[in-house]
Amino acid sequence: MNDSDTLINVKEIIKGLNEKQIEAVKITDGPVLVISGPGSGKTRCLTHRVAYLIYQGILPENILAVTFTNKASGEMRERVEKLLGSPSASSTSSEQASSGRFMTTPQIGTFHSIGLKILRNEAPQLGYRRNFTVFDEDDQLGLLKRVMGDLEIDAKSFNPKIILYKISELKTQLIFPENHEPKDYYSEILAKIYKKYQQELKDLNAVDFDDLIVLPVKIFKQNSETLTKYQEMWKYILVDEYQDTSHDQYVLISLLAQKYRNLFCIGDDAQSIYQFRRADIRNILNFQKDYPEAKVVMLEQNYRSTKNIITAAQEIISKNKNQIQKSLWTENNHGEKILVAETINERHEAGFVISRMEDLMKSGLGAKDFAVLYRTHAQSRAIEEALIMSGFPYQIIGGLKFYERKEIKDILAYLKLVVNPTDSLALERIYNVPTRGIGKSIIEKVRNNSEKNIVAALAVSLESKNLPPRQLTAVTDFHKLLTDIGEISEKKNLREIIKYIIKKINYEDYLREFSLSKTGDYENLEDRMENLKELQTVASKYDDLSGKEGVEKFLEEVALLQHTDKLRNDPDRITLMTIHASKGLEFPVVFIIGMEEGLFPHSRTTYNPHELEEERRLCYVAITRAKDHLILTYTKYRRIFGSSSATLPSRFIGEIPVACADWQMIDDFDADDKIYY
DNA sequence: CTGTCGTTTATTTTT
DNA sequence: TAAACGACAG
Numbered sequence: 033m034n035d036s037d038t039l040i041n042v043k044e045i046i047k048g049l050n051e052k053q054i055e056a057v058k059i060t061d062g063p064v065l066v067i068s069g070p071g072s073g074k075t076r077c078l079t080h081r082v083a084y085l086i087y088q089g090i091l092p093e094n095i096l097a098v099t100f101t102n103k104a105s106g107e108m109r110e111r112v113e114k115l116l117g118s119p120s121a122s123s124t125s126s127e128q129a130s131s132g133r134f135m136t137t138p139q140i141g142t143f144h145s146i147g148l149k150i151l152r153n154e155a156p157q158l159g160y161r162r163n164f165t166v167f168d169e170d171d172q173l174g175l176l177k178r179v180m181g182d183l184e185i186d187a188k189s190f191n192p193k194i195i196l197y198k199i200s201e202l203k204t205q206l207i208f209p210e211n212h213e214p215k216d217y218y219s220e221i222l223a224k225i226y227k228k229y230q231q232e233l234k235d236l237n238a239v240d241f242d243d244l245i246v247l248p249v250k251i252f253k254q255n256s257e258t259l260t261k262y263q264e265m266w267k268y269i270l271v272d273e274y275q276d277t278s279h280d281q282y283v284l285i286s287l288l289a290q291k292y293r294n295l296f297c298i299g300d301d302a303q304s305i306y307q308f309r310r311a312d313i314r315n316i317l318n319f320q321k322d323y324p325e326a327k328v329v330m331l332e333q334n335y336r337s338t339k340n341i342i343t344a345a346q347e348i349i350s351k352n353k354n355q356i357q358k359s360l361w362t363e364n365n366h367g368e369k370i371l372v373a374e375t376i377n378e379r380h381e382a383g384f385v386i387s388r389m390e391d392l393m394k395s396g397l398g399a400k401d402f403a404v405l406y407r408t409h410a411q412s413r414a415i416e417e418a419l420i421m422s423g424f425p426y427q428i429i430g431g432l433k434f435y436e437r438k439e440i441k442d443i444l445a446y447l448k449l450v451v452n453p454t455d456s457l458a459l460e461r462i463y464n465v466p467t468r469g470i471g472k473s474i475i476e477k478v479r480n481n482s483e484k485n486i487v488a489a490l491a492v493s494l495e496s497k498n499l500p501p502r503q504l505t506a507v508t509d510f511h512k513l514l515t516d517i518g519e520i521s522e523k524k525n526l527r528e529i530i531k532y533i534i535k536k537i538n539y540e541d542y543l544r545e546f547s548l549s550k551t552g553d554y555e556n557l558e559d560r561m562e563n564l565k566e567l568q569t570v571a572s573k574y575d576d577l578s579g580k581e582g583v584e585k586f587l588e589e590v591a592l593l594q595h596t597d598k599l600r601n602d603p604d605r606i607t608l609m610t611i612h613a614s615k616g617l618e619f620p621v622v623f624i625i626g627m628e629e630g631l632f633p634h635s636r637t638t639y640n641p642h643e644l645e646e647e648r649r650l651c652y653v654a655i656t657r658a659k660d661h662l663i664l665t666y667t668k669y670r671r672i673f674g675s676s677s678a679t680l681p682s683r684f685i686g687e688i689p690v691a692c693a694d695w696q697m698i699d700d701f702d703a704d705d706k707i708y709y
Numbered sequence: 710c711t712g713t714c715g716t717t718t719a720t721t722t723t724t
Numbered sequence: 725t726a727a728a729c730g731a732c733a734g
Contacts, residue, residue: 612722
């Protein structure tokens with residue numbers, strides 16, 4: 033590649049970026065912190081930087097880009113490929129000549145997928161086998177309950193969910209069972225549980241989500257050769273959403289970047305809304321302390337929203353003390369004023385939202401242009417009911433995720449046993465699904481013999497002949513079933529294995545039975561059958577892999593994937609979701625409902641200044657989702673936990689500058705629509 | 710083992 | 725209000 037080609041390409045990469053973005057893209061060496069306000073072109077900045085690095089001659093395989101979600105990394109990968117792959121209109125035939133350089137690709141992935149990648153290679157250093165299973169939250173809780181049961185710790189005085197949260201907290205702080213010094217009674221109990229939990233995980237040859245980050249850190253700390261290997265591999269590191277990194281993720285990145293210090297972090301402290309998930313805002317606030325030589329670039333121009341919206345957002349966030357000073361601005365029009373509406377109760381509120389939508393639709397907007405945001409899931413119901421009545425198509429983001437559904441988890445449990453026959457948690461899920469007359473007591477007996485491999489353990493129990501006849505047949509059949517599945521998975525591909533399992537255990541009949549509710553209706557049966565089909569469709573991606581390999585790859589993908597939005601390709605729907613779920617998205621029209629003290633900010637945060645600041649950031653995120661129209665509603669009375677009580681408007685409403693908004697009391701928005709309330 | 714009945718508890722949840 | 729869980733009887 034000659035100079036003029038490079039020049040053309042660089043020009044191409046930089047085209048359409050603003051001055052600040054160009055600056056962020058072009059500082060290739062040394063630490064860089066980019067503070068990117070909402071709608072300031074963050075993803076563009078990231079992707080163009082990756083492309084720029086590569087055009088500067090940096091090998092793609094030396095680049096690591098880390099995101100938080102699969103969606104974000106997918107998007108990034110796609111856009112980088114586009115930038116690199118398709119020859120630009122003005123470029124010459126350099127494409128062929130340079131294409132050899134693109135044989136390798138940059139490593140783009142989520143924190144957890146990167147951690148998993150490292151761990152698959154290095155886990156033996158810590159005594160794990162390479163085919164370990166990744167536990168999701170359900171698995172973790174199941175294991176924890178078992179551990180607590182074994183330790184005879186009462187689940188009433190020690191809530192397993194809280195214990196799990198505490199363990200995770202310790203892990204995130206990189207406190208391991210061996211270096212943990214409990215200082216009071218509670219933490220002593222906790223330490224005991226933690227220790228056993230971690231040991232059991234290892235015995236099951238399993239890791240939890242935290243381990244995916246924490247264990248690589250552990251390896252890097254104890255083996256400098258391994259660390260060096262990865263430092264040499266990833267000389268250029270980019271981190272997206274840096275404000276959301278937790279301590280362990282921060283350490284992981286710090287270790288990797290230590291040698292070459294080419295660390296590019298982008299994020300927005302004002303959009304940090306995951307501290308309850310252990311995001312540590314200090315990571316971004318202290319970046320310049322950690323890297324005194326760091327360059328800082330501020331992306332403050334907003335391309336998304338009207339001036340009114342930006343002004344309101346800016347004003348609200350300015351009430352927070354802990355933040356990096358910045359001021360958003362936009363060249364967009366002032367636009368319409370923000371509408372703040374007082375309604376009577378949640379049904380009235382819902383009715384009002386819909387009548388506003390109807391009005392806006394008259395001016396040419398479609399369902400997909402609307403989003404209704406709320407603080408808590410429970411608020412979606414009133415809106416949903418009103419939408420059903422009005423007949424508008426809608427989708428709710430969140431709720432039960434695809435891979436968390438019973439029918440999916442059941443089948444996955446069978447598959448897990450194929451790959452990791454020591455996964456007794458998977459066994460616990462399905463030993464009696466479908467009903468086959470095997471209960472807890474039998475499984476206890478089986479688990480008590482020293483054989484860790486479940487199929488083998490079953491065989492041993494059969495040998496020992498200390499089972500009554502009916503149980504003996506049940507266990508014999510079950511053992512045969514597992515062996516058969518094992519055999520099939522040697523010969524067939526994933527899709528056929530799944531099909532085989534479903535058929536062999538009569539799963540559809542079982543589901544039918546299971547879905548039959550007291551009222552005699554089949555509850556969700558269609559959905560469930562649909563999901564089974566969907567599962568097989570996803571599985572067909574692995575058709576050309578051999579059985580076991582396909583199962584492994586598939587389970588891996590599933591473990592790291594949150595297959596939330598099946599409806600996403602459905603083009604024209606009103607979107608309902610929590611504010612948290614809305615981060616990173618934008619809509620022409622945004623409704624934020626339930627703007628009341630105690631709901632938003634949530635009552636559990638109002639006494640803690642830090643948590644209150646997070647609520648305010650949440651409000652900032654919500655407001656900045658809107659491009660053109662922003663409507664905030666609150667009710668005078670709201671039903672909470674059954675009983676209705678009077679409420680006060682959210683303090684955030686009072687923080688909106690008067691000039692940006694119209695206040696309205698909605699008494700009667702449309703005489704015909706009284707049915708709504 | 711299975712179903713029922715009472716008790717408990719109610720933010721947000723990128724992986 | 726409602727759903728989710730655990731205890732207990734069948």
